[in-house]
Amino acid sequence: MDTLALEATGNKKTANGAAAVAPLPAPTPVKRKPAKKAKKAVVFFEVEILDAKTKDKLCFLDKGPKQSGRGKYAGGSLGQYAFGGDPSSWADLIFIVKNQSQLVTDPQWYPARQSIRLDPKGKSLKDEDVLQHLPVGTTATFYFRDLGAQISWVTVFLTEYTGPLVIYLMFYFRVPFIYAPKYDFTTSKHWVVHLACMCHSFHYVKRLLETLFVHRFSHGTMPLRNIFKNCTYYWGFAAWMAYYINHPLYTPPSSKTRKIPYPTKNPFTWIFLLVSCPNYTYELGSWLGFTLMTQCLPVAFFTLVGFIQMTVWAKGKHRSYLKEFRDYPPLRSPILPFIL
Numbered sequence: 001m002d003t004l005a006l007e008a009t010g011n012k013k014t015a016n017g018a019a020a021v022a023p024l025p026a027p028t029p030v031k032r033k034p035a036k037k038a039k040k041a042v043v044f045f046e047v048e049i050l051d052a053k054t055k056d057k058l059c060f061l062d063k064g065p066k067q068s069g070r071g072k073y074a075g076g077s078l079g080q081y082a083f084g085g086d087p088s089s090w091a092d093l094i095f096i097v098k099n100q101s102q103l104v105t106d107p108q109w110y111p112a113r114q115s116i117r118l119d120p121k122g123k124s125l126k127d128e129d130v131l132q133h134l135p136v137g138t139t140a141t142f143y144f145r146d147l148g149a150q151i152s153w154v155t156v157f158l159t160e161y162t163g164p165l166v167i168y169l170m171f172y173f174r175v176p177f178i179y180a181p182k183y184d185f186t187t188s189k190h191w192v193v194h195l196a197c198m199c200h201s202f203h204y205v206k207r208l209l210e211t212l213f214v215h216r217f218s219h220g221t222m223p224l225r226n227i228f229k230n231c232t233y234y235w236g237f238a239a240w241m242a243y244y245i246n247h248p249l250y251t252p253p254s255s256k257t258r259k260i261p262y263p264t265k266n267p268f269t270w271i272f273l274l275v276s277c278p279n280y281t282y283e284l285g286s287w288l289g290f291t292l293m294t295q296c297l298p299v300a301f302f303t304l305v306g307f308i309q310m311t312v313w314a315k316g317k318h319r320s321y322l323k324e325f326r327d328y329p330p331l332r333s334p335i336l337p338f339i340l
Contacts, residue, residue, distance in 0.1 A: 052120040052143040059144075115145040150221035152191040160230045164238035165204040171242035172197045183248045190251045196245055200238075260325050273329070274320055276335035277314040281335055286309060311335055 007239075049059035062083060115124040118134065120143045125134075134140070176184045188194070244250060265270045271278040287303040314334035321328050 019154070044116035045337070047140045048144060049142050049144050052117065052145040072202075083179040086180060113147050113150050115147050117143045118143060120141065120145070146225065151218045151224045152220065152228055153222055154211060156222060156227045158208065158229060159227060160234045161204050161207045161211065163231060163235040165208075167235060167238045168197065168200050168242040171239070171246040173244065176250070178243075179248055186248065188246065188248075188250065190250070190252050193245060193250065200242075258324065260321070260328060270333075274332060275314075276312075276318040276334055277331045280314050284335070311340060 014097075047061040048057055049061075053056055074112065111193055117124055118136070122143075124145075125142075171178060174183050240327045261272055263272045268282075269278075273279050273283060284303075285305050287299075287306060291303050311334065318332070318334040
């Protein structure tokens with residue numbers, strides 16, 4: 001009975017009397033090991049820093065174990081550094097040379113004073129320059145040049161703009177030891193003097209505010225010697241113009257009073273003895289000289305047409321001078337002495 005029961009359960013028949021075969025179990029999938037990634041080729045760099053003038057070796061950056069970020073100081077009399085072969089770890093090369101190498105062991109060689117270049121006479125590299133983007137191979141040579149003592153651009157601008165503002169106001173208020181003692185702290189009676197002071201002061205106040213709140217400087221410093229040159233220009237001219245504008249004897253020019261022009265000690269004014277419009281005479285002479293020099297026909301025509309037009313203007317002014325001034329010099333001609 002047991003045998004029959006097993007056969008009944010193990011071999012079931014189909015409707016047509018055929019025996020049904022039990023399905024085989026599904027095969028287990030085989031797990032494949034992931035392929036190993038190919039290792040990137042490591043490129044090592046060697047960089048030396050030479051003095052641009054003497055060509056002496058100042059710093060040497062050598063290959064080393066792979067690192068991320070900035071290099072690690074490896075010691076040595078030349079300021080050697082160990083750097084990884086990954087070019088990304090060299091992104092701050094110029095920054096490292098300026099800030100961490102033996103170049104900065106001496107306080108006078110602070111970063112702003114250093115210039116790192118590809119060529120002794122070339123342009124300075126920027127701190128953010130990347131080594132792999134520079135036209136160098138795996139062995140590169142850079143040159144160091146001293147830029148001299150540096151000073152902040154903001155400091156220079158504030159100094160050179162504050163000076164003219166203060167100096168001009170000293171002359172405007174006529175502080176002692178500038179003019180005669182009787183004029184100390186007196187004011188001018190001419191409105192143009194006060195207007196000039198307001199315009200001058202506004203100009204430099206505006207520049208000071210722009211320096212503090214508007215300007216953005218691509219370079220943080222400039223040579224220290226430039227501050228003396230700039231201040232001499234701004235301070236010197238401010239004192240020179242302020243002395244005359246605010247002088248107690250200063251009188252503003254007026255074009256309402258018409259006077260007969262006479263020659264002065266200046267030899268170029270002596271022609272006033274013979275012509276009423278020497279400016280036209282000098283211009284005609286210059287164009288005649290240009291015509292003779294070039295021997296060009298269009299230039300000659302230009303000079304002739306200009307001479308005709310200037311003659312018309314000169315005759316008109318000469319007639320107005322004769323009507324306005326009874327004592328006008330009789331020897332003067334409009335444009336050409338004794339001729340026209």
